[in-house]
Amino acid sequence: AQSVTQLGSHVSVSEGALVLLRCNYSSSVPPYLFWYVQYPNQGLQLLLKYTSAATLVKGINGFEAEFKKSETSFHLTKPSAHMSDAAEYFCAVSDRRGSGTYKYIFGTGTRLKVLA
């Protein structure tokens, strides 16, 4: 069975500092991996996704993530935090079954706080 673990339910960084949000996955098959951001009372917005094309994935708003199979990790980073980055971040894993039959498993989320 697939699972996702996000270490740290709350992360605080200073504006301009490095952002590192951790995600470890468990999957019996090569996974698809995703990072989503959620602002209060809103749906989820895709930041980036790993689909095996490249291990270092660049997303929107300056975020990137690196897929490390040996560590079963897909940590999200951003070199310099901005106040607008404050939000909830979710890591998700999906298996590689046929289109329309897959499911997402979400991590428990990490709330990012950016300090002025």
Add this chain to the structure above:
Amino acid sequence: GAVVSQHPSRVICKSGTSVKIECRSLDFQATTMFWYRQFPKQSLMLMATSNEGSKATYEQGVEKDKFLINHASLTLSTLTVTSAHPEDSSFYICSAPGGYNEQFFGPGTRLTVL
């Protein structure tokens, strides 16, 4: 990217009434849609998979008679919370799949049952 809408965005109802939430794919067709439930400060939990032209598939522990799902067309899925109670108050989010197993999420519906 593809757009998924939900209606209403917020609904308040009395205990015992039923509430219908619509999920629409605006610029693409979706034979499958997913319904999630999110409690405050928690993650999204998949409730069911909605299938156009067939019965929905419910996750373990989700009452199918409580949460009725109808996938009436290739662009519309509805979730009806029947005989709602305060414990059903939550944020309900739908999604529809795109390429590479990506899902496009609706903006969510905040349900409050008094």
